[in-house]
Amino acid sequence: MDFALTPEDEDFRAEARAWLGAHLVGEYARAAGQGRPGSEHEATGVRRRWERELGGAGWIGLGWDPPHGTYGNRSATLIQQVVWAEEYARAGAPGRVGHIGENLLAPTLLAYGTEEQRRRFLPAIARGEELWCQGYSEPGAGSDLAAVRTSAVRDEGGSGDYRITGQKIWTSLAQDADWCFVLARTEEGARGHRGLSFLLVPMDQPGRIEVRPIRQMSGTSEFNEVFFDGAAARAEHRVGAEGDGWRVATGLLALERGVSTLVQQIGFAAELDEVLRSALRTGAARRDPVLRDQLVRAWAELRTMRWNALTTLGGGEDPGAPSVAKLLWGGWHQRLGELAMRVRGAEAALGPDDWSPEHPYELDAWQRLFLFTRADTIYGGSDEIQRTILAQRVLGLPREART
Template identity: 80%
Template sequence: EAQRRRFLPAIARGEELWCQGYSEPEAGSDLAGLRTVAVRDGGGYRVSGQKIWTSLAGEADWCFVLARTDPGERRHRGLSFLLVPMDQPGRIEVRPIRQMSGTAEFNEVFFDGARAPHVVGGEGAGWRVAMGLLARERGVSTLVQQIGFAAELAAVIAAAVRGGAVRDPALREQLVRQWAELRVMRWNALRTLGAAGDPGAPSVAKLLWGGWHQRLGELAMRVRGAAAALGPVDWSAGAPYELDALQRLFLFTRADTLYGGSDEIQRNIIAERVLGLPRLER
């Protein structure tokens, strides 16, 4: 309750921003193999290790970090969900990762004895907390995400109308299909609001929006035709051209079926936890 009073109002007001310390260089989709460790230090912990693909770590005030607090346990046992303030000079280093879109919202984050004054759910309960959070990130939270998707789809449709591509029956059919699938995603997300505890619902949602967004990026290039490969010259920026919004959309969406749990991982979850098929050999 004390943590709720301390953190939730500032989150709701947008006064404190957060990033997520899950993935590591050797533990992406196989998150239980993480190596970041935390040791007790007074009333809190000291965190040491590396996280990667941490979105907006350079802007965040706090990071919630999944770390191993019991070295005697393996895999998902002995993990804790820690809250780490990012303003710790000399203890936390953020290194941006430049993407092929030219942006760098992803980062590597290095912790060197960083202070973590809070643990959520108690020591050793990190896996349960982390999985509960991921279920909402992949599932019902996509209702908010779909607002952005609708705006991007509208921009692609506007480009198709402006350039005349909308007169192509095949492209027009693809635009209509994207619109219809976005409506299906919304209805599915609304349906899962009442499906608490359904182990497959978050994975179904992730498969739906990941593939949809990737196809939207491809469609954004198709409606532009040959012009999609070019951009306005901007020598003052030290580069031959600057990417526009639709080009950035296309390049970024290459990652949609990988981050947040790859499509292969989501299909395994559905196969094992919903359909009862044999577990994948590790």
């Protein structure tokens, strides 16, 4: 695919840059950079208002175009979606609280949902009014989603609706979400990939849904446990056929690493720039040739990831592309966290100067980065799972024998 910008694309970039410059002011400017991975708990109220600001101008859901129609969003080519992502990241705008709805659920509904489901949910996402969370991982079923045990049974009242019972874990933004898409087992006794369904569940069900924050070693609580005790999901809110949830769920994971991967990389580039500036300011890069080599390597690897992502966007379906992308950025970001600590030296182990008993576990941005990146090679599908996918689905190697 040719990623050269046309005059129309340059006009689109200028419009995006001008809009961000005019609207990223006041409380939105003060929330700049907040809400990124590892700090998704920050400024959620402001970021939710910012979501509606974006939606009102049509900046959510770029490219949800015919044959499905538009839902309050702007039409945009794939290149223009990349342009918007780049400008958004470079402006230092707040982390998106609507990311899961826009970049995970919406493409899934466009690919697998009914027109009634699209018209019910996509306009609310495009307006920034309804937030979503993802109900996939469970205790004992993290990277291995085929081990899901949360169950959904048909209501005995004859409505055909579902009652969901079980537990999900590591659920980002569950404390703020209006809806959750849940992978649940709808066929009793089924195992593995069989008997799973993809259900859209309203979170406002007191007594039936409980959200408990998970306090991490970084001191933050952006992830949650979610407990379902007979929570209701309407039959018409099942995406795909009953028992076809595995196909829908894995299709969503493939869609997850599209344009949003480029947004992520721009954030990575900003973090790397800060580490580089610190290394130059403190003289660490001059004193330590090994560190200097690692910084150059990090810069080169990030450029490689960008070109890989751009090539993947224009290359059609590739069953291995999502796994390759995850392996590349997970390890790279983890190494960046280690580099940030190495550049700072012994100072990296110190707490802030304004420590107090009321705030005994405050960390600075680089310490949080280091601790959060410990999980980069685990969440979203561990490195071991990604390599297994590549071995079996791309290289055609035999499955490992199970005893």
